[in-house]
Structures are given as C-alpha cells and as structure tokens.
Amino acid sequence: MGLLELKNINKSFADNLVLSDVSLSFHAGEIHSIVGENGAGKSTLMKIIGGIYRADSGAVYLNGKLANMRNPIDAYRAGIGIVHQELSLADNMTVAQNVFANREPIGPIGFVRWKKLYQDTENEFQKIGVAIKPDVLVKTLSIGMQQIVEIVKVLSQNINILIFDEPTSALSDSEAQNMFSLLVKLKEQGKLIIFISHKLNEVCHISDRVSVLRDGKYIGTLEHGEIEEDRIISMMVGRDLSNLYPPKSSKLNGDIVLETKNLSRVDKFHDVSITVRSGEILGIFGLVGAGRTEFAYSLFGADRIDSGKVTFEGEDVTFKSPTDAIAKGVCYLSEDRKRLGLFVNMIVANNIVASSLKKFINRSGFLEFDKMQVVSLEYVERLNIQPANCISNYVSNLSGGNQQKVLLAKWITTNPKLLIVDEPTRGVDVGAKAKIHSILRDLAEAGLGIIMISSELPEILGLSDRVAVMNNGKLITVLDNNDLSEEMILNKAFNKHVVGL
C-alpha cells in the first residue's frame, strides 16, 4: 500500500482527452519521477494531485483513504505541496516574510513578533541543513537560493508529499546539485518526492522509480536498477506515425531563401548558421529554453542581433522591426497566440488583415472594406476556419484550432516568402492539427521556405524535410529527415545535459 495512490484517473479539456485511465502508486521515502513528452499529461496529473484541477473520474487515495482534493487548500491540509516551475516569491520582502507569508507569529494585539518570525525561519532552514539570514530580501538571493526558499516555504507547512515541476530549469549545474542533495535528505526524512523534469540525465541520477506517460496514458514504471535513459526514451516515444502527415517536399533543391551565418544574441543563442530553401520545411527541435524562439525573434526583427549575418533572397539584410521583416516577406507565427498573436476582442476579418492593412488602402489612406471582406472570406474558406460564417465573430469565440488558423491566415495574407511558425499546433485538437500540417505543406509546395519550431517530436519527424536540433542556444546539428527516429533526435537534444553530471 502506497502513501499516495491514483486509480483510473480520467481528465479531458473540451473534447481533448488529456489523461486516460491513469493508475499510479507512490511510496513514502522515495523520489519518484514522472516523465513524458510535452502534452503527455504530466502537469495535468500533478495539478489533479495538488487540487488545482479535478479529475473527471477516478480516485486519489492518501494512506488508503479516499481523498479527492477539491482545491489547493484541501491538498495543503492533506500534506501535499507543489513547488512550481516559476518562482512565486515576493522579491521585495525578506526570506522570513516569504516563508511565513500570511502565517506570521502574531502578538496579542495583532503586531508581528519579528524575533520569533526570524527564529522560526532559521529553524525551518536548519531542518534541511541550510544556513540563511532570515532578514535578507529575496531579490538579493541567487535563483538557486530562491528556489530553496520556495521549497522551505512549502515544507514549513507540515508537508509530506512534495511535487517538483521542472525545478531545475532555471538553475546552474552546481545549484541543481545542491538541490538534489536536498531532495535526498528529504527522502531520508520519509517524505515522498514527485519529480517532473525534461532532463532525463537528472531523472536517472536521482530517481528511485520512474513512471512514463505517453499521450495521456500510463505506459509503465521502471524500478531502481532498471532506470536507463535509452529505456525511458523508448517508452516515451514509440508511437505509430503512419499517414498522419502530408507527404514530404516534392522539390527539395529550391533556391535558398534565407541563410544565417554565425548569428548570435548575447545570453540567448550563439553562432547559429542555417539555410532554408524555397519549397522545404525546416524543423527546429529543442527543449524549452534551447533558444529557438529567441532565434526566431531576432530573425524577424523583434529583437536585436549582436553578431552574424542574415542573407535573405541573396541580399544581406538587417530587419530593424517586424514591420521591416514583413515588408520584405518574412513572417513569424508566435507560440503564444493569445498574448502575442491574436486580437481576441476583434472580429475574425480584422485579425486576418492585421498585418497587411497597407494592401487594403487607397491613395488617401482610406481602408477598402469590401476588399478586406472578400479576402477574409477567401481565407476562411481556404483554411476551413469554422464556423464558416465567422468573419464577423469575435476571435475569442473560436476554438483553439480555428484561432490558430486565423493567425495563419493573417500571415498568408501578407504574401510571405519565408514563414517561421513557432509551435504551430500547440493546444490544438487533432483534426485542426492535421489541417494546419497540410496547409503548411501546401505553402511550401507553393514555393515558400518554412521554418517550423516545435517541441513535439512526432510533428518534427512527420512534417519536416530537414531537422535542426538546438540545445542551450547552440545549433547542435542539421539532419536530413530520411531515416530519423525520435530516439536519434532526443539523444542529440539531451546530449549536452549528460556531460553536466
């Protein structure tokens, strides 16, 4: 009997089944890692345990007792704490104020008992063997130390199940090492540590057991001694790709549309040299933080380039702004469609023409609405945006997949020569995903060069003609997509991390 048992958990968002019949068992005193590709359902599962989401069906047992958490407070009371990926500390307050936020020891007439507050804080840190001054401001601490403050904040609330969601993504190697020894210490105190990470080397390094999720399903658990990176990877992937994707490019040797030579931006990416030909889709794979989006931003003129050269259609170019880039024929579809892509409170037609307003003005600068309407209608039909009569609907009323198509339409309207798409099918249902893939292929066949940034390996393998792999701001390799497997790409993408340990 485990400390925490999950039985037949199901969860879907709208029509999207995110978790399907997941059963898992966790023991006290172990570090149990959950791994899986993006979208495998790890985070959703953790949020169900932590009471942030509620499962559609299935049960959570704590110490053998049914304990379905209705909200995060329930979870805290039951002794479950989550340390989130993003720090949630108040920078301008002291360590003690953060650790005991809203729980400060208080005297008889409501004054904070500072001495006791500082003493309590020191005691909490002593439990995990860390010395810290409780009265320093959090913003003066390193990211690693802030992470530890966050952990102590969670621990100080009588927690015996600790969930870590990508805890090391912001940490340096030595900071990560410190955190691992802390995790081991906590484990030895009998606490259950649930660890989620993309960095398989870390997972292998510290886990007692590793459970794998794929497409919302539980695949299996590796016991101590069975844990190897290769085994984990083959459990994570191994999916049938058959015929989900459109055929590859029919004209591989098109003219070079874009070439970068040793492109660098301080702290973001270094020495990236790629070429994109007309008619091809170049996939860029990399883990979150690999520098892919930053690279796209600089190419698109939304951020600076510190050194290196960009040649576009045989001409050296520097785009000072997205306006520049779009005028020349370079477009960038953002990974965050609601925040950086769409005008959700405007109608579909207004969104479609947003980047090409200049095409719809007459000589005195007046917009020609009839033309805008005709073009909008044309794209709604061509990209199969649903509902079919949506051009005067607010974009916020469309589904994710149709919103993404609106965004694509916005860029196609500008007549680009190079289209950079960043996570083009994130948060999109299966049907719309296939449609977006076939649109991208059609565009390439029509002569565009396409760069597709994606964290989804099946998409990278299924759609790209060539695959560039990035890690840590560097281009690791560019491979022809002939006999590539997910394992081969993942190995390239993970490579660098193994060296670190």
Add this chain to the structure above:
Amino acid sequence: MTSVRNKWLISSRSTTLLLLIITIFVIMSAIKGSLFYSSKNLSSIFSNLSYDMLLACGMTFVLILGGIDLSVGSVLAFTGIVVTTLLRNGESIAFAIGLGLLVSMLIGTTNGLLVSVFNIAPFIATLAMMSVFRGMSYVMTSGYFVVGLPEVYSSIARGSLLGISNKIIISVGIMAILSFLSIKHVSIRRMFYVGNNYNAAFLSGISARKTTILGYMICSILAGIAGILITSSFDMGQASFGVGYEMRAISAAVIGGASMSGGEGDFIGTALGVILVALVNNVFIMFNGSPNWSTAISGIMLIVAVALDILRSKRRPQGI
C-alpha cells in the same frame, strides 16, 4: 454578409444612448415644461458642450490605445494662455493660433513619448503633465486674466452661422471628420489593434510606438483647439480654465463605448455620451437648484460608466 459591414461601422450602444437622451428630453419636458426646453436652459446645457466634445473626442483616441490622458484640461488652459498672451502682445491671430496648436501638439507628443518610449504608466505620465502645464499657466499669468484681445478673436467662437454658434459648428465638425476617419483611415484603425494587444500589434508589423504617439498628439491638439475656443468665447485667457474637464471627457467616452482596457471606442457614441453627461447635469440642477453639484455628478457618472464597462467586459465570453 452585410452584417460584417455593420459590425465594422456601427455600435448598438449609440442607438441605446440616443434613445436614452430622447427619453430624458421627453420626460423633462413633460415634468418641467418650458422651464426645461426654454432656449435659455438649452443653451446652458450646451454651453460647455463644444469644449467637452473636443476633449472627449481626443480622449476616445487615447482610450482606444489603452491609455488615458489626464492632462487635457491643463493643455486647454495653457494653449489658451499662449494664444491670448501672443495676441495681447500684438501678434497676428493666425500666428498666435498656429503657435498655440504647435504647443499643444508638442505636449501631446511628449505624453506619447513618455508612455510608449519611457514606458511610464499613462495615468502617472499625464497626471504629471497635467500638473506641469496647470502650473505653467499660473506662472505665465501670475494668476491674472489675460485680457485686451483683438475684437476679431472673440468672434471666432461667438459668431454664428444659420443661428448655430460657431464653436458648436467647429467642434461638431471636427468630431464628424474624426469619426469618419476613425472608421476608414488606416492610421486610426491601427490604434484599435494597438489598444487590443500591444505586443501582437508590434509582432504584426504595426508600429505600436508611432501609433501611440499619434493618439496622444491628436488628443492634445483637440484640447488645444478647445483652449482657443474657450478663450475666444470668454474674450480672455485664464489659468483656471478647464479644471476637472478630463473627468467629463473620460466619462463621456466610456459611456459612449470606449473601454478602459483599450481596443474599443466609438466617436458617435462619445458625442452622445457628451450630450448625456451635460443633460444629466442639467436634470440634477433642475431638481436641486445648485450647479455646485456639477463636479460631484461628473465623478459619480465616471464611476458608473467605468463600473458598467467592467461588468460588460466580464460578461464577454473568452475563448480557450
């Protein structure tokens, strides 16, 4: 598909506002009779209308951009003082007005730069500018009225055409032109994109900075024009002109359909909002007798308008 065009052009709110205004007129005429619809009362309702119309119209641009401009009342006073001081010193009317408009344009540009380049919150930037130019107005006049203006100057606002006062014709005319441009002209359409989603606009190739600066510039120029009209109408410059006018301008624009969170605004709605605010003020005075309530009513109307705006945006469904 005709509905598309309608959604692009006309807001249903304007119809509601128009009905509301007519209803108030009818009811007041029924209750108070000639006391209400006497030309004396009507002209008192409309006495401030031309200035409010210009300020609210400018405010609509800024609200569409997702900003706010608290400095309009001060710009009105300052521009008026610049123009009247030049006139008193014997400069020509054309030169004085031209320089006055240039000054107001520069103030607007500064507002726009503070907001879009230095990233100062619009509320703070324009609050500071409001103080700066109200203060400058007092400095330039030492608190005295600027009088002794050429007679022709006062005829600008006081004159009339076909029985309608010039200042009404000027402000309503400007309002109508901008309202038309706002629907059709690309520079103004861009403001809707910027106000709706600044980052997405930037990444869509819309120059968000230039668009923001343009909005604040137009807003200030309109305040400057109002400053010229008010000094012409009173035949003097005065440092305390326009105190609290920003309140009425914001209220009217929000009542008319501008959203405090940006991306929405409707000039016909704003014009109707101006009339409604003036009317409510008048109704209050008719029942209570004291015009001292006017400022308080402006505040209450602003709260009501903004609260309704927030309720409205909460009700709007948000996609996934």
